[in-house]
Amino acid sequence: MEELSFLEEQQVHKELIEGVKEFRKTYSVKEEVKNRIVRPPMPFYGKEILEMAIAALLQGENILLSGSKATGKNVLAENLAWMFNRPSYNISFHVNTDSSSLIGTDTFVDNEVRLRKGPVYQCAVNGGFGIFDEINMAKNDAVSVLHATLDYRRLIDVPGYDRIELNPATRFIGTMNYGYAGTRELNEALVSRFLVIDMPSLTEETLMQILEMNFPEAKEEGLRAFAGLFLDLQLKASNSEISTKPMDLRGMIGALKTVKTGLKPRTAITMGITNKSFDIFEKEIISDIVMTRIPEDWERDQIF
Numbered sequence: 001m002e003e004l005s006f007l008e009e010q011q012v013h014k015e016l017i018e019g020v021k022e023f024r025k026t027y028s029v030k031e032e033v034k035n036r037i038v039r040p041p042m043p044f045y046g047k048e049i050l051e052m053a054i055a056a057l058l059q060g061e062n063i064l065l066s067g068s069k070a071t072g073k074n075v076l077a078e079n080l081a082w083m084f085n086r087p088s089y090n091i092s093f094h095v096n097t098d099s100s101s102l103i104g105t106d107t108f109v110d111n112e113v114r115l116r117k118g119p120v121y122q123c124a125v126n127g128g129f130g131i132f133d134e135i136n137m138a139k140n141d142a143v144s145v146l147h148a149t150l151d152y153r154r155l156i157d158v159p160g161y162d163r164i165e166l167n168p169a170t171r172f173i174g175t176m177n178y179g180y181a182g183t184r185e186l187n188e189a190l191v192s193r194f195l196v197i198d199m200p201s202l203t204e205e206t207l208m209q210i211l212e213m214n215f216p217e218a219k220e221e222g223l224r225a226f227a228g229l230f231l232d233l234q235l236k237a238s239n240s241e242i243s244t245k246p247m248d249l250r251g252m253i254g255a256l257k258t259v260k261t262g263l264k265p266r267t268a269i270t271m272g273i274t275n276k277s278f279d280i281f282e283k284e285i286i287s288d289i290v291m292t293r294i295p296e297d298w299e300r301d302q303i304f
Contacts, residue, residue: 003083006043012050019058024085027169033126036087040078045209049197053080056195057171062150064135064174064191067199069244070234073175074133076199081129086169089123089130093137099145103158115161120149124156127169135174136186143190150193201234202249214253215260215304222265222303226252229293233273236289245276246286256303265298266290 007017029037044050056063057080065073081088091102104118115121123130132138138146149156154166174194176186207227215223230252236242255272259265274286 003085007050007083010045010047010050012047012054016051016054016058020054020083023058023169027086027127027167029085029087030126033087033122033128036089036126036128037085038078038082038088040075040082042075042210042213044072044076044079045206046072046076046200049076049199052195052197054083056197057084060168060171061195062172062174062193064176064194064196065199066176066196068201068238069177070230070247070249071199071201073177073199074131077129077131077173077175080173081131084129084171086171087123087126087128089119089128090133091119091130092133093135093142095137095139097138098141102142102145103156115158120145121156121158121164123172124149124164124166124170127167130170130172132172132174134176135190136176143187147189147193150190201238202230204228204231207231210249211253211256215256218256218304219302225293226256226303229269229273229290232289232293233286236285242282242285243277243279245278246273246282248273248276251276259300259303262300264300265294265303266296269294 001021004017004020007020053063053076065076067073078088091097100118102118102120104115104121107114107116120130122128132146145156149166150172154170156164156166158164204224204227207230208223211218211223211227230247230249233242233247237244237247251272252269253272255265255268258268258271269290274283274290277283277286
């Protein structure tokens, strides 16, 4: 089975893989939501984290992925929905997210008031995997909806409409970053409804796996230079010498794509990494780090 082959490659416990296969057989997917089963752009690498997440989901638990930036929280969530063959519903929390954004709101259709179903409602009835992105930005109004949805009752009360029982295949995966503007501590009642997985920082081995998968034709020496640059930035950010803005794996992959089309590596890094910071002093620090890893005279041929 293609969706599970990368689990076997990482030697995930056989019982867990069999459990996922059984889950897929047990819970079918409605035809109208099959387009929500989305193949992730890259696999998630990390045997221990995968085993924890799979074991929790197989037992009907919801999971909360916590950790700093660029630890693969959303990549893991997307991979879990894909391997369990479930439609995914991404809900990004922000200061204006309220209960109606999640459950739905009244709308007027054919001369009558109907409920325009929100993503949590749709996820609940279709047996989807709901991904709560930046859940620690949720307001009290939104959190109140989540309490009954996430606990053992597995119910959603829609004011003025029916009470919804969650499909047995429905799971919710929350993600949260530390220290982002607008975030706050999750209350104890909400955290108790999740099993929490603390996502580790990226290692050189994992970074190389990601880069080699995205750029199989690239030279190892070139990719190691980019991986080393990311690790240097990660270390500086963890020591609070720079912010986490330039520690951007998407930006680094984007930079490598522009190198592939012919841009000089240093110029590409400026766009993908250095310019992510808007503080002039921080930019100087980042430029010094880049200088030690990516020589200015490097051309495309040094990478590809």
